[in-house]
Amino acid sequence: MAATGSEKQGAKAYYVSTPIYYVNDAPHLGHAYTTVAGDVLTRWHRQRGEKVWYLTGTDEHGQKIMRTAEANGVSPQEWCDKLVEEAWKPLWEHLNIANDDFIRTTEKRHTDRVQEFVQDLYDKGEIYKGGYEGPYCVGCEEYKLPGDLIDGEGEYAGQKLCPIHKRPVEILKEENYFFKLSEYGPKLLEFYEANPGFIQPESARNEVVNFAKQGLQDLSISRSTFDWGVPVPWDEKHVIYVWIDALLNYATAVGYNENPAKFEETFPANVHLIGKDILRFHAIIWPAMLMANDLPVPGRVACNGWLMVGGEKMSKSNLTGIKPQDLTSHFGVDAYRWYFLRAISFGQDGSFSWEDFTARYTSELANDYGNLASRVAAMVGKYFGGALPEATASGEAEKAVQAGMAKAAAEADRKIGEELDFQGGILAVLDFVKQVNGYITEQEPWKVAKDESPEGQARLATILYTAAESLRAVAVLLNPVMPVTSQALWDSLGAEAPLGALADQRVQRAGEWGGLPAGVTVTKGAVLFPRLEELKKD
Numbered sequence: 195m196a197a198t199g200s201e202k203q204g205a206k207a208y209y210v211s212t213p214i215y216y217v218n219d220a221p222h223l224g225h226a227y228t229t230v231a232g233d234v235l236t237r238w239h240r241q242r243g244e245k246v247w248y249l250t251g252t253d254e255h256g257q258k259i260m261r262t263a264e265a266n267g268v269s270p271q272e273w274c275d276k277l278v279e280e281a282w283k284p285l286w287e288h289l290n291i292a293n294d295d296f297i298r299t300t301e302k303r304h305t306d307r308v309q310e311f312v313q314d315l316y317d318k319g320e321i322y323k324g325g326y327e328g329p330y331c332v333g334c335e336e337y338k339l340p341g342d343l344i345d346g347e348g349e350y351a352g353q354k355l356c357p358i359h360k361r362p363v364e365i366l367k368e369e370n371y372f373f374k375l376s377e378y379g380p381k382l383l384e385f386y387e388a389n390p391g392f393i394q395p396e397s398a399r400n401e402v403v404n405f406a407k408q409g410l411q412d413l414s415i416s417r418s419t420f421d422w423g424v425p426v427p428w429d430e431k432h433v434i435y436v437w438i439d440a441l442l443n444y445a446t447a448v449g450y451n452e453n454p455a456k457f458e459e460t461f462p463a464n465v466h467l468i469g470k471d472i473l474r475f476h477a478i479i480w481p482a483m484l485m486a487n488d489l490p491v492p493g494r495v496a497c498n499g500w501l502m503v504g505g506e507k508m509s510k511s512n513l514t515g516i517k518p519q520d521l522t523s524h525f526g527v528d529a530y531r532w533y534f535l536r537a538i539s540f541g542q543d544g545s546f547s548w549e550d551f552t553a554r555y556t557s558e559l560a561n562d563y564g565n566l567a568s569r570v571a572a573m574v575g576k577y578f579g580g581a582l583p584e585a586t587a588s589g590e591a592e593k594a595v596q597a598g599m600a601k602a603a604a605e606a607d608r609k610i611g612e613e614l615d616f617q618g619g620i621l622a623v624l625d626f627v628k629q630v631n632g633y634i635t636e637q638e639p640w641k642v643a644k645d646e647s648p649e650g651q652a653r654l655a656t657i658l659y660t661a662a663e664s665l666r667a668v669a670v671l672l673n674p675v676m677p678v679t680s681q682a683l684w685d686s687l688g689a690e691a692p693l694g695a696l697a698d699q700r701v702q703r704a705g706e707w708g709g710l711p712a713g714v715t716v717t718k719g720a721v722l723f724p725r726l727e728e729l730k731k732d
């Protein structure tokens with residue numbers, strides 16, 4: 195297995211990155227999907243007590259951005275500044291993304307280091323000058339292999355199209371600098387073999403291994419027909435290929451050649467989260483670049499599947515017309531963060547529908563989870579004046595709940611923290627919520643309450659303690675996914691005074707029974723998941 199955070203020595207940070215996004219337009223549901231997944235993963239590891247570094251940012255050079263800026267009549271830098279400040283950063287804030295840094299590839303801290311990295315490769319003889327002619331897709335910012343192209347139809351009849359963007363490729367002929375990628379094929383294959391967990395999921399790993407086995411071509415790493423990029427330091431008529439520039443963000447943002455202590459403590463990433471469209475860049479080119487410069491390679495490259503619209507990857511040109519904010523204003527930010535990870539198995543493609551989101555919200559969040567929290571708080575208020583009673587009469591039914599809680603916590607920690615199986619981890623917790631609901635239905639505390647004998651009251655106290663203590667674990671385990679509602683539950687349980695801040699609760703200990711002490715003040719807070727307003731049907 196590849197190294198993971200817990201295997202790193204000493205005070206190494208658990209370092210997770212998102213792709214840095216092209217700022218040719220505002221973020222859409224697909225971008226937010228990757229970024230929320232990374233946020234949940236890093237919040238999970240923070241709650242394990244690990245040092246964590248979560249990086250996101252924007253990819254601002256290259257022809258695609260340059261042409262968009264031109265079409266909008268502004269300079270590329272102005273275009274990027276506007277989009278980053280008005281669209282990208284505000285969305286991450288709105289979605290409660292707790293990134294530790296935000297790198298922009300037009301920042302000097304990045305461009306200087308990119309030049310140094312490439313200069314080092316040049317000095318080592320890893321880069322040479324040569325010519326290349328081939329089909330290029332500006333959407334991908336990539337030369338395509340002729341065999342990868344598809345035949346155009348309709349308005350594109352007779353032309354060759356990029357299989358991802360479904361637009362004609364351009365034939366580029368340039369004198370460029372080349373990186374000797376072809377020499378790294380055997381070394382990469384050896385590395386994949388020794389680190390079977392490096393590429394996730396299995397299908398992505400197979401694709402990369404098969405591709406590398408066919409033999410790699412050297413990679414053109416400079417462009418001379420436009421100038422929106424980082425100049426090649428020894429030949430300023432060229433700019434560095436946007437993908438080389440972009441991949442290096444993972445190093446420059448954590449102190450490469452600038453802050454050795456920070457770099458040492460953070461690099462390389464434990465997990466690069468990416469969409470499968472950019473797999474080869476991350477699983478072939480990036481490790482080869484690092485090997486060539488004697489730097490350590492990342493622990494894992496994990497692909498999420500695509501959010502689809504009408505059978506195609508959701509992209510700028512085929513959006514649903516639904517913005518992340520349209521969904522958060524209807525369902526709330528927490529439910530938004532939860533929905534895509536809950537509904538789609540990570541690594542698989544999935545699609546969004548209002549109907550599915552509404553049905554899951556109503557049954558799993560509002561009815562199962564929200565109702566449990568409000569019922570328990572209401573009963574502790576009604577029968578015990580809000581002071582959580584002690585459990586003195588536990589029996590088989592309580593043992594089953596305790597075992598369910600331990601299992602849910604262990605499963606969630608393994609699935610989310612290790613396997614990046616967000617759906618499985620969330621389901622483990624929601625199944626436990628179902629179990630506790632079933633327990634209350636069976637125990638019928640409202641009937642037990644009528645028995646005023648000491649035994650009856652002891653049973654009532656035990657049932658309500660059991661339910662409240664279960665909710666404590668649920669709040670801790672769902673906090674990385676839904677931080678706002680988990681905090682509301684934490685407050686309602688009066689847990690902060692005896693146990694401290696929710697974010698400081700350890701996920702790996704959440705399943706240990708008895709954390710919430712008797713005597714805490716339980717209050718009925720705001721409803722966690724309000725009923726949804728009727729959707730307006732157009």
Ligand code: MSP
Pocket residue numbers: 212213214215216223224225227228253440441442443467468469470471472498499500501502507508509
């Ligand atoms: N700038 C490059 C990445 C450089 S990383 C060194 C790039 N940017 S992008 O904006 O086009 O998209 C990046 C990522 O956004 C995808 O890899 C994926 O993680 C996410 N997604 C974009 N559309 C998506 C979907 N429809 N579905 C799921 N994820 C999507 O490529």
